[in-house]
Amino acid sequence: MSFYRPINPRAPFIWHGGDYNPEQWPPAVWDEDMRLMQQARFRVATVGVFSWVTLQPEEERYDFGWLDQVIEKLSAAGRWLCLATPTAAQPAWMSQRYPDVLRADEYGRRVHHGGRTNYCPNSPTYRHFAVQIATRLAQRYGQLPNLLIWHVSNEYATPCYCTTCAEKFRGWLRARYGSLEELNARWWTRFWSHTYTDWSQIEPPYANGERSIHGLTLDYRRFQSDSLLECFCLERDALRAITPDVPITTNLMGTYPHLNYRRWAREMDVVAWDCYPWPNADPADIAFSHDLNRGLRDGQPFLLMEQTPSTQNWQPVNALKRPGVLRLWSYLAVAHGADSVMYFQWRRSRGSCEKFHGAVVEHSGRSDTRVFREVSELGAELERLGDLTLGARTPARVAVLFDWENWWAIDAAVGPINPKEYVGFVRKHYRALWRQGVPIDIVFSDSELQRYAVVIAPMLYLLTPELAERLRHWVAEGGTLITTVFSGVVDPHDLVFAGGPPGPLREVLGLWVEETDALYPEQRNQIVWPDGRRYACGTLCDLVRLEGAEALATFGADFYAGRPALTRNPYGKGQAFYLATDAEARLLEEWYGALLAEHGIAPALRAPAGVEVVPRETGTRRLLFVLNHTAQPQTVPLPAEQSFHDHLAQRDVRERLDLAAYGVALLERSARA
Structure with missing residues (x-):
């Protein structure tokens, strides 16, 4: 079994931080942010995710001055940087001047500007501007000593059904099948007399068009996943040409239905994903998503790029995480392969559709809130762990x-x-x-x-x-x-x-x-x-x-x-x-x-219902995460002949492990004294 190096050797510890959107706030707030980040042990700031129009207010004009100031303040405060390209939401001037960048819906109708991931992935105009802004960011900031990783775009998503995609799809099909005869045979188009006699007759599976040929619908999903992946690779290659030693990722979304993340993972240096379970989610379902993301690169640890510190805003009911659940679910991620614990977002927005989405710093701006305290305590605990879990593998049979x-x-x-x-x-x-x-x-x-x-x-x-x-x-x-x-x-x-x-x-x-x-x-x-x-x-x-x-x-x-x-x-x-x-x-x-x-496959410890035990192994150590997913205290019996050290509680335990409600322990077996 091989083991992995840290994602970036410059920072050999569990990354703790998350999305920071200073462009939404006046500069007077930035110094307060630096003070609070220090207090919260918020060590890695993801900057620039949705800042395209702030960086490029007009086609021929760029403004990096504000980002220079923010990076100078973060660097002076000892923060590390996860720098993002802003290409998930194109500026209004681009959509207005170049309407081909706008995607089309399932009826082939060009949509209006707005939202995010609202671009056609096959638009040459969009791709040109995306590579251009990525190149400028790499040229300006690529040599920063505290740059840990590039974060390309954000949550790649919506498929497009425009005429540009239709033409590119035909080319994709020619490359896949070689001839129209082969395509007709593979798609079984003699059904209902749907045989194609010219490539130009093939259209995307519009909602009001051809959806009875399942070879077509399946191939179009493959094509759209590949098209969006090409966008990622174009930006990645632009960044890599200038910063070959800086790892590059983008944030995935668990079992998102439109993209084949297994193919995507081959093109990423490390998998990163955004974890937003329902407040009453079965912990097995959360564990499944973490295991899936660890599996995308065959066991390599991943980045937990986003989670909410408290509440979400887009579910029918957005309940608060109960006290202790943030810590529990953060360690659940680490137990299943995460080398980071990061959040969306640092400071809660005052307006627009995410003003009720949770954040480390609430609308009050105070540091004496429950959420800020839990984040700060977790950050301090992660610092004490250092590199203990980095590069570990999951010994699954x-x-x-x-x-x-x-x-x-x-x-x-x-x-x-x-x-x-x-x-x-x-x-x-x-x-x-x-x-x-x-x-x-x-x-x-x-x-x-x-x-x-x-x-x-x-x-x-x-x-x-x-x-x-x-x-x-x-x-x-x-x-x-x-x-x-x-x-x-x-x-x-x-x-x-x-x-x-x-x-x-x-x-x-x-x-x-x-x-x-x-x-x-x-x-x-x-x-x-x-x-x-x-x-x-x-x-x-x-x-x-x-x-x-x-x-x-x-x-x-x-x-x-x-x-x-x-x-x-x-x-x-x-x-x-x-x-x-x-x-x-x-x-x-x-x-x-x-x-x-x-098959002789047994749990590392026998635990009561609702308590999960997860082993992770490095070259020299075997660690056991013990997670109480219940709202009641639990006791886990330990082997009588063994002594364990709990790295979180910083104490030795024998015979039994007592866990508080939503409690967590990180055990390592040692020789009995």
């Missing part, structure tokens, strides 16, 4: 497979139920594993699998030939594969495999799917074990025919009662399981618990 293109194909599929909740389905299986207390990796269709004993691939509808062969080889060499209903259905062009599901996995699974039944939301079937145990299931039920697999459990109702619901097939040195339905969580938790025990 079990993985869950997630795939954006599979998600897109499932979304486009019409039937057997509409809509289908792929992300929720994957999270359900992850959650069942999380409750076993073992570390989990999120992997992708191109991930290497050798280090894992168990891989779970829920609803693997779209299956690439490469992944099918990699899974076959891995199982044959001793791996345990679990996949589910609605898997192995289509190829990368959304064409159903000849012979039906599970397609190329038929031999590995030892079965084929004859029919799939769709259940209404209120309907339930049952999974029946030979010993009489019964569990609820619903949504989809596959009627499978066995070809070597054995039935471990069967359906309990309807005309397919007695047919296999859960199967096992020995294959080479390994085995493959097929769960032919959407099973209740209780079955998943019990079954996965037994399966992990068979």
Whole structure:
């Protein structure tokens, strides 16, 4: 297992800081900001995210004077810099003078100026100005000794359906398919007489146009993700040409539906993401998102670029984080791979749509508030940890497979139920594993699998030939594969495999799917074990025919009662399981618990429900994060023969660990005195 260096060796500690928007405030406030940042241990300031018009008020005029002053003050105060390019929101003068920079909606209508990420990613004008401002920032500030990282744009998002994108899409398709004949074959366009006879006939999948060809809708999502990635790469390359030693990132958004973040991560020096869970979120779902971002670069630690210190403003109900939850969720991120704890935002805005979004400094401007105190105490605690957790890896032997293109194909599929909740389905299986207390990796269709004993691939509808062969080889060499209903259905062009599901996995699974039944939301079937145990299931039920697999459990109702619901097939040195339905969580938790025990995969500590134990390992140390996700005190029994040091409480503990409500401990095993 390899370990990682700090993101930037200049700052070998957990970064604590976040978004600072001084352009929204008069210079008289800046000196007070410096004083308060020192008090809050706010060490890394992200500056310039939405400052394009302030930096470039007119096409031929730039104003860096205000940013020079801010950087001088931050530098004099000992702050580190995360400098952003401002290209997420173009100035009004640009939209007015060059309307081609504005994106078009799903009907092909050019939208008006406003909001953010409101540009066409394929507009030559937008790309020109974006590279230009990035180059000027690098030339002016690239040699600053306290510059830690470049932050390109912000939360890349909205797809575009304009005529520029339509023409670029045709070129993208020519490169992908080579000929119109090949495209027609892959898209199955003889359906409904939709065969294309000229490239010019192909249009984006407009809301009032062609959406019945799923090869088209799938490819357009690929194209738009690639187009926005090209924008990132253009700015990245401009920055790298001048500052080759400064790492470059942008902030992702968890399971954002429009971008294939696995492809994006290859082009980033480090993954950064913005974590905004619902106030009452299941901690397993937050952990899933952190594990996903750690997995994007195959285990490399990531940056927690944004979280709210207190409340959000865009959810239906924006409850406050209860006392202690900010600290708990910050360490939850670090436990799952974060090398930073950062916030949006430093000072709460006085106007516009984020004036009620939480901040370190509230509208009162005071430092004696609960939120400021919690941030300050957390910052001091992180400083004491130093480089303890940097470069650590998560020693996972079990993985869950997630795939954006599979998600897109499932979304486009019409039937057997509409809509289908792929992300929720994957999270359900992850959650069942999380409750076993073992570390989990999120992997992708191109991930290497050798280090894992168990891989779970829920609803693997779209299956690439490469992944099918990699899974076959891995199982044959001793791996345990679990996949589910609605898997192995289509190829990368959304064409159903000849012979039906599970397609190329038929031999590995030892079965084929004859029919799939769709259940209404209120309907339930049952999974029946030979010993009489019964569990609820619903949504989809596959009627499978066995070809070597054995039935471990069967359906309990309807005309397919007695047919296999859960199967096992020995294959080479390994085995493959097929769960032919959407099973209740209780079955998943019990079954996965037994399966992990068979593989000798056990939690680092046995903890009560609601307490999570997460191991991270460096080359010389094994650390255990112990997180109490409940509002009540909890006690975790410790092995009698061991002594532990709690790096957060700065004390040794034996026999039992007592955690306050929302409490956290960071344990390291030591020889007993």
